[in-house]
Amino acid sequence: MQKLFLFIIGAIIYGSLFPFTFSALDSAARWQTLLRDSFAPFTSLGDILGNIVLFMPYGYLALAPKESSLRKKPSYLKYFLYGLVLAFVIQVVQVYIPARSPAMADVYWNGVGILAGFAAHHLTQRYFPGLSFTTARNTPALLALCWLLYLLFPFIPSLDFQAIKNSIKPVLLTPDFRWHAFIISTTGWLLFAHFTRNLFLGSRLNPLRLPLIALLSLPLRMIIIQNSLTLSDLSAVLFAIVIWIVFQGQKIDRGKGLAALLAVSITIYSIGSLDFSSQFSSFYWVPFSGFLDGNLFTNTKSLFFKVFLFGSLIWLVKLNWPTLRLKTFWLFLFILLLELIQITMPSRTAEITDPVLILLLSLLIQVRSTTHRRNETSSPEDLVSPAPVTDAPTSQPPAPGSKRNLLSFWGSLIVITALLAILIRLPGVPYNVRELFRLDGSIIAILPFTCFILWFGMSIPWISRRMLTHPNFHFVFFPLWVIAAGLISYSLLKISVTEEALDDIVGSSNIYWFVTNRAIWGDAGLWLSQLLPFPALWNGLEEIVRFLALFSPLTFLLSMFYTTGDLIKKYNIQGATAKLRLTLLSLGLNLLYALPWFYLCKVIAFDHSSTDNLNELIARQGVLGGGGTALYGLIILLTLNSVWVRQARVHWLLKGVSIAGSGVLCWFLLNMGLEPEVQKYGLTFSGVDFLLGPDRKNRLDETILFGRWIFLYVGSITILAWGMRFDVKSLLPQKKHKENRKYYG
Numbered sequence: 001m002q003k004l005f006l007f008i009i010g011a012i013i014y015g016s017l018f019p020f021t022f023s024a025l026d027s028a029a030r031w032q033t034l035l036r037d038s039f040a041p042f043t044s045l046g047d048i049l050g051n052i053v054l055f056m057p058y059g060y061l062a063l064a065p066k067e068s069s070l071r072k073k074p075s076y077l078k079y080f081l082y083g084l085v086l087a088f089v090i091q092v093v094q095v096y097i098p099a100r101s102p103a104m105a106d107v108y109w110n111g112v113g114i115l116a117g118f119a120a121h122h123l124t125q126r127y128f129p130g131l132s133f134t135t136a137r138n139t140p141a142l143l144a145l146c147w148l149l150y151l152l153f154p155f156i157p158s159l160d161f162q163a164i165k166n167s168i169k170p171v172l173l174t175p176d177f178r179w180h181a182f183i184i185s186t187t188g189w190l191l192f193a194h195f196t197r198n199l200f201l202g203s204r205l206n207p208l209r210l211p212l213i214a215l216l217s218l219p220l221r222m223i224i225i226q227n228s229l230t231l232s233d234l235s236a237v238l239f240a241i242v243i244w245i246v247f248q249g250q251k252i253d254r255g256k257g258l259a260a261l262l263a264v265s266i267t268i269y270s271i272g273s274l275d276f277s278s279q280f281s282s283f284y285w286v287p288f289s290g291f292l293d294g295n296l297f298t299n300t301k302s303l304f305f306k307v308f309l310f311g312s313l314i315w316l317v318k319l320n321w322p323t324l325r326l327k328t329f330w331l332f333l334f335i336l337l338l339e340l341i342q343i344t345m346p347s348r349t350a351e352i353t354d355p356v357l358i359l360l361l362s363l364l365i366q367v368r369s370t371t372h373r374r375n376e377t378s379s380p381e382d383l384v385s386p387a388p389v390t391d392a393p394t395s396q397p398p399a400p401g402s403k404r405n406l407l408s409f410w411g412s413l414i415v416i417t418a419l420l421a422i423l424i425r426l427p428g429v430p431y432n433v434r435e436l437f438r439l440d441g442s443i444i445a446i447l448p449f450t451c452f453i454l455w456f457g458m459s460i461p462w463i464s465r466r467m468l469t470h471p472n473f474h475f476v477f478f479p480l481w482v483i484a485a486g487l488i489s490y491s492l493l494k495i496s497v498t499e500e501a502l503d504d505i506v507g508s509s510n511i512y513w514f515v516t517n518r519a520i521w522g523d524a525g526l527w528l529s530q531l532l533p534f535p536a537l538w539n540g541l542e543e544i545v546r547f548l549a550l551f552s553p554l555t556f557l558l559s560m561f562y563t564t565g566d567l568i569k570k571y572n573i574q575g576a577t578a579k580l581r582l583t584l585l586s587l588g589l590n591l592l593y594a595l596p597w598f599y600l601c602k603v604i605a606f607d608h609s610s611t612d613n614l615n616e617l618i619a620r621q622g623v624l625g626g627g628g629t630a631l632y633g634l635i636i637l638l639t640l641n642s643v644w645v646r647q648a649r650v651h652w653l654l655k656g657v658s659i660a661g662s663g664v665l666c667w668f669l670l671n672m673g674l675e676p677e678v679q680k681y682g683l684t685f686s687g688v689d690f691l692l693g694p695d696r697k698n699r700l701d702e703t704i705l706f707g708r709w710i711f712l713y714v715g716s717i718t719i720l721a722w723g724m725r726f727d728v729k730s731l732l733p734q735k736k737h738k739e740n741r742k743y744y745g
Helices: 002-017 027-036 045-062 073-094 104-127 136-152 161-172 179-195 206-223 231-247 254-271 289-293 296-320 327-344 353-364 403-423 443-469 474-494 499-506 511-518 522-531 535-570 576-607 627-647 652-673 687-692 702-724
Strands: 678-680 683-685
Touching (some): 002 353, 045 073, 045 104, 073 104, 136 179, 136 296, 179 231, 179 254, 179 296, 254 296, 296 327, 403 443, 443 702, 474 576, 511 522, 535 576, 535 627, 627 652, 627 702, 652 687, 652 702, 687 702
Antiparallel strands (some): 678 683
């Protein structure tokens, strides 16, 4: 229940701050409006109801994590005050979102919603003490309820006879049979029958539950406003009843069969129209943007529908394939591929919402099944418990030479390479990403790039282990280990990206020209150029040095944070004060060792850079004294969060909250660190547009840019943390020791 409570808080914040178009323009006037002119409580009825409903789940679930304290008034008061603080902070943040209208009246009605949630929780605990939204035993019934909510929304009957006639006209006058709607509706009713089989145990209505409820839904759909009945719906009800009667009592594995049928139905529903086009449409990267922007009735109905479909798929897969590893990942990938296919279908809208919904529902729907074979009288609900299951890996490296670790590594290479191959071909991808790889972005060129980004994470445990096993002379060995890791990174990147792309990243090689023509190194430089008169050698070494100067700070920071975590585990440090003391000591010493190298990297990569792609984008002035400070802060947050996600032994929901929060903070730092207006080639664009937009000419909306940034930020942290999972030593074959045996004649 606590995970659902945190999820509700995240949903409130996300929905209240959408579309994330932060701006400080007119903030003074908006502050004045908030603090002086927005206290009138009675606004529009829709606004009042919306604010009440928004915080009702918070009030209902706030008391659930600590059932023992439900009757204590301090609990009510504490969570009520927390809710008011949350509501007020949201209004303050909305001051900087021009698309939102902050008002103190919203805080009043949010408080009313919290109290209504308290009342609803008290009533359910009194009259329905066994009701729970997260208990595994209740999950099938809740999924069946979502199916009925989808069919009967908005639950308001109409007394207008003409409206009732209009709802049945599609069946009588213009019968239109759509086979993909027929299949998905038939699957929905079969799932409904499967999920409700234990609700009427011992009742005479149990054998008739599907015919009664399915047939009763037909006239109800005709009298509910904004609903209609089609020939596909009517045929699906009758066909589902026939199938249910035929297979009732048969000894078959209904769970796996329904899971397969549901996967096929989702595929048909997603791409069943088959109206493919050679023109690619846009892919929307901001989750739930369509739901928050579009028609409330249509979007709410669609949300019930998708929660039922995806929740049912997750439940059936988790329950019937308990030994399958990475179940959530495969379901996420399945739905993501369907969305990517929809880019070529003009009638569909491809977006990231459905894959994200899979992740959220998989977090909330927990199943623990037994490995024993079920008999025919048992049901899946009898084999589950509400115990949470976490997939968060431990921070201990896998065993050396482990076959599972090798398979996981190669599987990661294949999956990431395939996703990158698809990603660079999506419409709207920045042009410099499309032109990054050799061989026109073939798999052969992308594979070493995948090794490059994975190696960036893999090298960190390798460096940390050497720092722990060789505690002396860190000031010498620490930079050498970072350089060694950087040389491997450079080699992988060199064979993956084009020379032009590499020059754009690290800069062109010109030191030989300046030494020989400008004598910047004096007579010693001229003598050295005569001793080694090989421009290609000079250019190659300069390129390596510039690459190391640009990327080594990332490796330094990651290694410092990772080594600190390893020290805490090695000496089993207990207590927050002791951990903080060791952390400050370790980071202070390592920073002292790395500080000269940080300065050297800055001088080479930025002060004496040979490309304007870096310097022209960095803000000259800013709140923190310049864009460089903000960008350094961004890098520190990214590296710290990557190591924390890998090493922290907390639930992955908390890790997700950390990533989301730091991602928003880094978005502010990115905007402060880059120039708001860059004039080049007769065009004006911002530094963020240059990095995240498709090109310099087409500027994207702020919301789309924010969505792209979050995708890039989350992807970077995920890949870095995943790469740290593979200790280099664990990928090497294990040495076999021969036993010395003595034979006596």
